[in-house]
Amino acid sequence: xxxxxxxxxxxxxxxxxxxxxxxxxxxxxxxxxxxxxxxxxxxxxxxxxxxxxxxxxxxxxxxxxxxxxxxxxxxxxxxxxxxxxxxxxxxxxxxxxxxxxxxxxxxxxxxxxxxxxxxxxxxxxxxxxxxxxxxxxxxxxxxxxxxxxxxxxxxxxxxxxxxxxxxxxxxxxxxxxxxxxxxxxxxxxxxxxxxxxxxxxxxxxxxxxxxxxxxxxxxxxxxxxxxxxxxxxxxxxxxxxxxxxxxxxxxxxxxxxxxxxxxxxxxxxxxxxxxxxxxxxxxxxxxxxxxxxxxxxxxxxxxxxxxxxxxxxxxxxxxxxxxxxxxxxxxxxxxxxxxxxxxxxxxxxxxxxxxxxxxxxxxxxx
Amino acid sequence: xxxxxxxxxxxxxxxxxxxxxxxxxxxxxxxxxxxxxxxxxxxxxxxxxxxxxxxxxxxxxxxxxxxxxxxxxxxxxxxxxxxxxxxxxxxxxxxxxxxxxxxxxxxxxxxxxxxxxxxxxxxxxxxxxxxxxxxxxxxxxxxxxxxxxxxxxxxxxxxxxxxxxxxxxxxxxxxxxxxxxxxxxxxxxxxxxxxxxxxxxxxxxxxxxxxxxxxxxxxxxxxxxxxxxxxxxxxxxxxxxxxxxxxxxxxxxxxxxxxxxxxxxxxxxxxxxxxxxxxxxxxxxxxxxxxxxxxxxxxxx
Numbered sequence: 001x002x003x004x005x006x007x008x009x010x011x012x013x014x015x016x017x018x019x020x021x022x023x024x025x026x027x028x029x030x031x032x033x034x035x036x037x038x039x040x041x042x043x044x045x046x047x048x049x050x051x052x053x054x055x056x057x058x059x060x061x062x063x064x065x066x067x068x069x070x071x072x073x074x075x076x077x078x079x080x081x082x083x084x085x086x087x088x089x090x091x092x093x094x095x096x097x098x099x100x101x102x103x104x105x106x107x108x109x110x111x112x113x114x115x116x117x118x119x120x121x122x123x124x125x126x127x128x129x130x131x132x133x134x135x136x137x138x139x140x141x142x143x144x145x146x147x148x149x150x151x152x153x154x155x156x157x158x159x160x161x162x163x164x165x166x167x168x169x170x171x172x173x174x175x176x177x178x179x180x181x182x183x184x185x186x187x188x189x190x191x192x193x194x195x196x197x198x199x200x201x202x203x204x205x206x207x208x209x210x211x212x213x214x215x216x217x218x219x220x221x222x223x224x225x226x227x228x229x230x231x232x233x234x235x236x237x238x239x240x241x242x243x244x245x246x247x248x249x250x251x252x253x254x255x256x257x258x259x260x261x262x263x264x265x266x267x268x269x270x271x272x273x274x275x276x277x278x279x280x281x282x283x284x285x286x287x288x289x290x291x292x293x294x295x296x297x298x299x300x301x302x303x304x305x306x307x308x309x310x311x312x313x314x315x316x317x318x319x320x321x322x323x324x325x326x327x328x329x330x331x332x333x334x335x336x337x338x339x340x341x342x343x344x345x346x347x348x349x350x351x352x353x354x355x356x357x358x359x360x361x362x363x364x365x366x
Numbered sequence: 367x368x369x370x371x372x373x374x375x376x377x378x379x380x381x382x383x384x385x386x387x388x389x390x391x392x393x394x395x396x397x398x399x400x401x402x403x404x405x406x407x408x409x410x411x412x413x414x415x416x417x418x419x420x421x422x423x424x425x426x427x428x429x430x431x432x433x434x435x436x437x438x439x440x441x442x443x444x445x446x447x448x449x450x451x452x453x454x455x456x457x458x459x460x461x462x463x464x465x466x467x468x469x470x471x472x473x474x475x476x477x478x479x480x481x482x483x484x485x486x487x488x489x490x491x492x493x494x495x496x497x498x499x500x501x502x503x504x505x506x507x508x509x510x511x512x513x514x515x516x517x518x519x520x521x522x523x524x525x526x527x528x529x530x531x532x533x534x535x536x537x538x539x540x541x542x543x544x545x546x547x548x549x550x551x552x553x554x555x556x557x558x559x560x561x562x563x564x565x566x567x568x569x570x571x572x573x574x575x576x577x578x579x580x581x582x583x584x585x586x587x588x589x590x591x592x593x594x595x596x597x598x599x600x601x602x603x604x605x606x607x608x609x610x611x612x613x614x615x616x617x618x619x620x621x622x623x624x625x626x627x628x629x630x631x632x633x634x635x636x637x638x639x640x641x642x643x644x645x646x647x648x649x650x651x652x653x654x655x656x657x658x659x660x661x662x663x664x665x666x667x
Contacts, residue, residue, distance in 0.1 A: 052560050073566035085557035089579040098575075099565035150565075 002063050002153035002186040003028050010057035011044050018044045020210035031180050031187045035197035036207035046190045050079050050156050078147030079156040084139045086131040093127040096145045117148040137168045157189040194234050206230045228363045231285050240330045244284045246277045257325050266301045266352050285356035291332030294347040301353040312342045417636040424631050440632040449610050453618030456528040464535040464596040468543050476547030477573050498541035506605050528612045535596045543588040550584030586652050594645050615641045
């Protein structure tokens with residue numbers, strides 16, 4: 001069993017709080033991704049789990065044992081670094097077997113494990129090469145191999161794909177997922193790339209300014225973000241935020257975005273939002289894919305409106321259109337054949353069944 | 367045919383100036399390199415020529431750059447009749463021991479100062495460098511006092527023994543070697559020792575299995591430096607050793623081959639030439655490593 005538990009973890013650098021008391025339960029065999037912008041404390045958290053940083057407060061338990069004062073080597077973890085950190089003077093085989101050799105594992109056991117890991121990662125023919133003779137992707141594979149052979153309780157990945165070019169990154173992402181499906185080791189993975197987080201994770205932990213914003217499955221985070229930060233961080237292009245007001249109207253609530261633009265709030269949400277009528281600081285969150293071109297038949301909660309398009313960006317499978325409502329720049333995703341033309345008016349359709357109402361004061365999604 | 371070629375060259379647009387620049391830069395660098403090579407090779411060549419001459423020929427007015435009666439007499443005499451071999455042995459033992467002691471201390475010290483962040487480690491590292499800046503001419507008087515104190519307190523006579531130099535030289539070599547090694551170790555990515563730490567290596571294993579092999583060029587550079595310094599050191603042996611059997615090469619040549627105002631030039635030159643051989647041989651063997659060492663750390667490998 002290799003669950004990892006974080007209780008009220010705090011990290012202080014001199015007087016700066018890098019991590020401000022986070023709680024997290026990672027279950028056995030789970031693939032957890034910590035994601036957030038630079039300086040949010042995700043790497044620090046990972047390094048505290050690894051034992052490379054001392055914790056200033058709280059408890060970390062791996063497999064049920066508190067490891068606060070246990071040195072890294074006795075935590076039964078393996079880590080993959082952003083710059084691979086392969087030993088440059090050793091060949092791939094020696095790199096992978098270094099940890100086992102230090103543990104005085106029998107030679108034939110080492111050999112078996114290295115060969116097995118090499119097979120999983122498809123690097124068998126590279127075993128006698130030096131790191132500098134390898135490409136970036138191959139080095140990354142060796143770094144993962146070094147982690148796998150030790151058969152640890154927990155894998156820790158610290159932005160392992162950041163040094164690779166875009167194409168290789170996508171390829172290695174799949175590779176990492178495959179490896180996890182094969183070895184089923186509890187994994188904590190740090191990245192600043194939300195797409196990496198979404199595609200790899202069983203559960204994603206979104207961090208911001210030393211705190212956890214939300215923990216959930218990728219779909220949870222995407223469809224029901226808890227805060228404005230998560231709503232804006234997950235998804236590309238990012239969710240549109242439009243300042244709005246909630247008005248009482250005949251038979252329900254009305255969402256006013258601008259003088260001449262207002263939508264009725266979906267009926268199933270009126271009870272939830274009723275207490276916010278007339279309050280300031282409200283923001284409508286709507287993802288670009290929920291602003292599309294108009295279609296002949298209307299579904300519930302879909303509303304047409306006319307807009308003058310500022311910029312059109314064809315992507316091939318879809319076209320991005322940009323326009324403004326008040327001071328907010330809005331992005332919509334329309335069919336490439338919908339005939340979007342810059343500076344011309346276009347009939348668009350907002351799908352409010354997927355709307356989010358956000359209190360800008362607290363940053364919470366209502 | 368020739369005309370065609372000339373026309374083609376003339377028709378070539380002016381954007382070839384980069385390579386023209388480079389050609390001129392190369393010419394100038396060769397010019398100065400040759401100049402410097404001549405300048406610096408002159409003394410050793412003069413030493414070699416003089417060492418092959420008889421005393422009469424050296425003092426005779428003639429072309430100093432030509433040997434009329436080549437002889438090996440200086441070499442034979444120096445190696446058989448003088449204490450030259452004793453000096454050589456003393457120098458060799460002292461230098462080898464100093465290199466061993468220096469590298470042992472400085473590699474471990476540099477590793478601690480570069481990697482184990484402890485209270486005052488940065489100040490200590492600067493302190494090591496400042497120590498190196500103090501010239502030995504200032505140090506030998508306090509050292510005299512210290513030796514006198516040791517003599518009074520423990521009744522151990524440190525003066526006038528060649529092995530005393532083994533204790534003395536590291537005061538010059540350790541600070542600089544440590545400083546070089548701190549630089550090398552600092553250029554090794556932090557993740558490398560973290561990876562080793564997670565792999566289960568102790569600090570000592572991280573040092574011996576990761577840092578020393580990775581920083582080998584730096585260690586070789588420091589070794590060469592230490593050897594050269596202790597081989598060529600003049601002031602300390604001059605001040606601390608006096609008996610003929612306790613002298614090392616540089617001082618030995620000066621004190622035994624200059625008698626009053628009589629300079630035995632032939633043997634002085636022979637002795638200096640033979641004395642310069644060991645560092646030269648070491649350089650020649652480790653040259654590639656040394657140059658690699660000088661540039662290492664500039665880029666992440």
